[in-house]
Amino acid sequence: MDYGSLEQLFGEAVTASATGSPQRATEVPANMIIVTADDIRRSGARDIPGILRHVAGVDVMQWANDNSDVSVRGYNQAYAARTLVLIDGRQVYADYYGFIPWSALPVELSAIRQIEIVKGPNSALFGFNAVGGVINIITYNPRYDDVNTVSVRSGTQGLAEISGVTTMPLGNLGALRLSGGLRSDDEFATSIPLAMAGPPRTANGRMSIDADSVFELADNVEFGLEGSHTHARQNEVSPDYVWQDSDYETNSVKGQLTADTSIGLLKLTAYSNWISWRGTGNPALGVFSQHNQVTVVQAEDVFNLGADHTLRAAVEYRHNTADTTPMKGGTVSYDVISGSGMWNWHITPAVSLTNALRVDNLIWQRSGVIPADYPFTNQDWERSTTQISFNSGVLWVVGPADKLRLMASRGVELPNLVESGSLLIDLPYLQVTGTPFLKPTAVTNYEFAWDHDLPTLDAHLQLSAFHQHTDNIVSVGGGFIPTLTSLYAAPANIGSSDANGLELIAGGLFDRDWRWSLSYRAEFVKDNFLPFAEGGMDYVDYEHTTPKHLIKGNIGWASGNWEVDAYLNYQSRVSGLQTTGINTYLVPIGTYASLDGRLAYRLTDWATVSVSGQNLLQSAQRQTSGPYIERQIFATLTLNR
Amino acid sequence: MTDQSKSPRLGYGQALSLGRVAVLATCALFAAAPVSRAADVGMADLQAAARSLGFVDSLQNRPTISIGVVYGADVHDGRDQATRVAGMLASMPGPSSSTLQANIVATDDLTKSNRRFDALYLMPGTEASGNQIADFIRRQHLVSISSDPACLDGKYCVLMIQAGSAVNIVLDTALASAVNARFSSVFTMMVKRR
Numbered sequence: 001m002d003y004g005s006l007e008q009l010f011g012e013a014v015t016a017s018a019t020g021s022p023q024r025a026t027e028v029p030a031n032m033i034i035v036t037a038d039d040i041r042r043s044g045a046r047d048i049p050g051i052l053r054h055v056a057g058v059d060v061m062q063w064a065n066d067n068s069d070v071s072v073r074g075y076n077q078a079y080a081a082r083t084l085v086l087i088d089g090r091q092v093y094a095d096y097y098g099f100i101p102w103s104a105l106p107v108e109l110s111a112i113r114q115i116e117i118v119k120g121p122n123s124a125l126f127g128f129n130a131v132g133g134v135i136n137i138i139t140y141n142p143r144y145d146d147v148n149t150v151s152v153r154s155g156t157q158g159l160a161e162i163s164g165v166t167t168m169p170l171g172n173l174g175a176l177r178l179s180g181g182l183r184s185d186d187e188f189a190t191s192i193p194l195a196m197a198g199p200p201r202t203a204n205g206r207m208s209i210d211a212d213s214v215f216e217l218a219d220n221v222e223f224g225l226e227g228s229h230t231h232a233r234q235n236e237v238s239p240d241y242v243w244q245d246s247d248y249e250t251n252s253v254k255g256q257l258t259a260d261t262s263i264g265l266l267k268l269t270a271y272s273n274w275i276s277w278r279g280t281g282n283p284a285l286g287v288f289s290q291h292n293q294v295t296v297v298q299a300e301d302v303f304n305l306g307a308d309h310t311l312r313a314a315v316e317y318r319h320n321t322a323d324t325t326p327m328k329g330g331t332v333s334y335d336v337i338s339g340s341g342m343w344n345w346h347i348t349p350a351v352s353l354t355n356a357l358r359v360d361n362l363i364w365q366r367s368g369v370i371p372a373d374y375p376f377t378n379q380d381w382e383r384s385t386t387q388i389s390f391n392s393g394v395l396w397v398v399g400p401a402d403k404l405r406l407m408a409s410r411g412v413e414l415p416n417l418v419e420s421g422s423l424l425i426d427l428p429y430l431q432v433t434g435t436p437f438l439k440p441t442a443v444t445n446y447e448f449a450w451d452h453d454l455p456t457l458d459a460h461l462q463l464s465a466f467h468q469h470t471d472n473i474v475s476v477g478g479g480f481i482p483t484l485t486s487l488y489a490a491p492a493n494i495g496s497s498d499a500n501g502l503e504l505i506a507g508g509l510f511d512r513d514w515r516w517s518l519s520y521r522a523e524f525v526k527d528n529f530l531p532f533a534e535g536g537m538d539y540v541d542y543e544h545t546t547p548k549h550l551i552k553g554n555i556g557w558a559s560g561n562w563e564v565d566a567y568l569n570y571q572s573r574v575s576g577l578q579t580t581g582i583n584t585y586l587v588p589i590g591t592y593a594s595l596d597g598r599l600a601y602r603l604t605d606w607a608t609v610s611v612s613g614q615n616l617l618q619s620a621q622r623q624t625s626g627p628y629i630e631r632q633i634f635a636t637l638t639l640n641r
Numbered sequence: 642m643t644d645q646s647k648s649p650r651l652g653y654g655q656a657l658s659l660g661r662v663a664v665l666a667t668c669a670l671f672a673a674a675p676v677s678r679a680a681d682v683g684m685a686d687l688q689a690a691a692r693s694l695g696f697v698d699s700l701q702n703r704p705t706i707s708i709g710v711v712y713g714a715d716v717h718d719g720r721d722q723a724t725r726v727a728g729m730l731a732s733m734p735g736p737s738s739s740t741l742q743a744n745i746v747a748t749d750d751l752t753k754s755n756r757r758f759d760a761l762y763l764m765p766g767t768e769a770s771g772n773q774i775a776d777f778i779r780r781q782h783l784v785s786i787s788s789d790p791a792c793l794d795g796k797y798c799v800l801m802i803q804a805g806s807a808v809n810i811v812l813d814t815a816l817a818s819a820v821n822a823r824f825s826s827v828f829t830m831m832v833k834r835r
């Protein structure tokens with residue numbers, strides 16, 4: 001899809017992340033925010049979580065210099081797994097756990113055209129794990145976009161970074177985009193809470209390279225081939241709230257054939273992701289390592305039916321496998337076969353209805369060695385489940401300035417491979433295992449949104465209200481399975497949770513050179529957990545860890561060669577989780593406000609220098625139950641051609 | 642005493658009647674000679690029209706796209722406004738780095754002209770020649786674009802494009818098919834179709 005041409009034509013961002021069909025951002029039947037390349041540049045951020053922390057309704061827990069967890073509408077935690085992250089439609093999270101090691105994503109900020117954030121479940125389009133929201137990172141297409149940028153950055157905490165992207169033609173019928181980056185920085189020097197104590201801090205580092213090519217095979221037939229490699233080392237907080245030193249290595253290969261035909265827009269996609277993780281947490285447990293491969297094959301057709309209907313039909317096959325760790329010799333995997341459909345009906349010129357449905361059939365498997373006196377056999381994994389996801393939305397264009405949206409959706413989050421058995425500790429003093437008997441977590445969301453334009457003020461207002469219900473929440477602890485000689489700790493389904501929320505977003509331009517935005521989210525979560533998991537005692541607590549009030553504001557000025565932007569984040573008092581080793585407890589985190597900013601000056605048409613800062617109000621600030629976050633300041637020189 | 646004292650004085654009712662006459666006369670005048678509404682065609686409308694041509698299969702990868710700017714022969718000031726629009730079109734970049742060439746042509750001359758066009762931009766006020774335009778684009782396999790919504794009811798524009806506070810594009814799928822114009826699927830999914 002030529003995003004640039006469509007964006008120029010319609011004068012607004014375009015997306016395919018809401019329904020799978022290309023749409024104007026203002027017409028999607030979903031609650032979506034699009035962060036443009038301009039927003040990314042002006043955010044002053046040096047990584048994607050740094051950009052997302054300015055986005056209305058998005059929660060970012062920064063644990064360490066290069067380690068953040070991101071969620072949409074609360075429900076955040078260490079190794080947060082409710083948000084599906086994709087790069088150009090390819091899921092990029094660490095599939096064995098479903099979380100995002102952001103430093104290990106093979107994308108440079110200057111290669112990103114836009115980041116699309118869909119709030120609420122969108123499993124009907126993207127499949128499992130798109131339950132809290134979807135973050136789809138759209139990069140520049142080498143066939144349509146001409147991008148040549150190099151950025152050099154240096155700053156506090158020993159930050160040194162170089163990042164670049166270039167596009168080039170490959171003969172008359174092809175084009176290539178190459179991007180890569182190198183980064184190193186020191187960890188914050190603030191003290192690690194005793195309860196989280198793990199290995200000593202190490203330096204963080206990141207290396208990434210991505211090659212993306214597109215070839216025109218025939219008129220309206222395009223073939224894309226992409227490969228990537230990343231290596232990232234970072235200090236982070238584990239899902240059981242222990243400080244750990246992690247090393248990630250990822251590789252991916254993706255091929256995509258698209259054909260614009262008389263029967264619609266046909267797309268065949270196949271990709272494989274490999275991720276290897278090596279981590280040192282609790283010294284008593286030694287070094288963990290995890291090798292995970294996911295292979296996905298998708299075929300879809302998006303087509304018009306008459307003047308008023310657009311449909312999408314798709315099938316998908318997914319194979320996901322991980323070796324057991326730290327006890328080796330076993331393999332846990334699953335295969336998923338999915339069918340999905342979307343129907344967008346323009347009932348009248350002002351009213352459209354979109355329905356999407358997806359059915360996933362999943363089959364678990366386990367092979368290889370099992371320990372002596374293990375509570376399961378490999379046959380216990382010979383199980384299957386069928387899950388249904390849906391998204392429905394009505395968009396009513398009430399008038400030139402008003403739009404109303406009504407949305408309902410259901411998404412499914414699978415127990416990840418770690419929870420399902422790839423984690424296997426069999427030591428004389430500690431036995432931990434995953435289990436094949438976990439139920440998938442299901443999230444149902446109901447939402448109303450009203451958009452109002454204020455043309456006289458050059459401003460826009462959005463008010464939305466949502467109710468979200470989550471069933472079968474999984475905790476990494478909580479389950480205990482006795483055997484003849486031992487007691488295995490295992491994950492367990494611990495209950496449900498309900499959230500009611502209200503979101504107000506306003507923004508606009510004034511006096512030609514100024515822009516502003518302000519958002520407020522109120523969210524009230526009620527967990528209904530089993531007694532042993534109440535009050536944050538079992539690694540999961542959403543009621544006390546989701547901030548009730550979240551305010552974000554931005555004011556920016558650009559004139560001539562200068563750009564100045566300031567971002568304020570306010571979060572009301574919450575609690576965070578810390579571990580005792582066998583369970584967790586809540587610790588208070590006070591109300592805080594943080595300020596980020598960027599000052600930039602364009603030296604020439606091709607060179608810009610900027611100074612950015614994060615958490616500027618205090619030299620160190622408590623934002624999570626982990627170490628305090630330090631103030632960061634860095635300078636960036638960007639060269640464009 | 643001045644002449645003014647001898648002047649007939651108009652009562653309120655008489656003044657109103659005269660006002661009505663003036664309005665009616667003005668309306669009659671405009672009805673007799675269609676008014677150019679070319680001023681309604683702005684740069685944003687033309688940019689959107691030019692960009693839309695990039696989604697027509699037959700016009701992709703063309704170094705030059707030739708556009709006929711069609712005006713009503715009987716429209717007051719129509720030729721001047723068409724000339725202005727043609728100048729604006731020729732000054733803007735075409736889709737995918739192509740060059741736009743624009744030449745004006747009166748509706749009466751449309752069938753007589755030997756000039757070959759890749760697309761037509763229809764000025765407001767061409768509705769009286771709608772059938773003639775529709776026949777022409779069918780024969781020549783041309784995409785016609787207008788900012789005048791009346792062209793949709795008249796079934797002589799393939800695309801109606803208005804770029805106000807938001808860009809509004811309506812595609813006449815039947816006419817597009819009749820002129821053998823194929824648009825990219827992405828484009829057809831993002832515009833209103835009828």
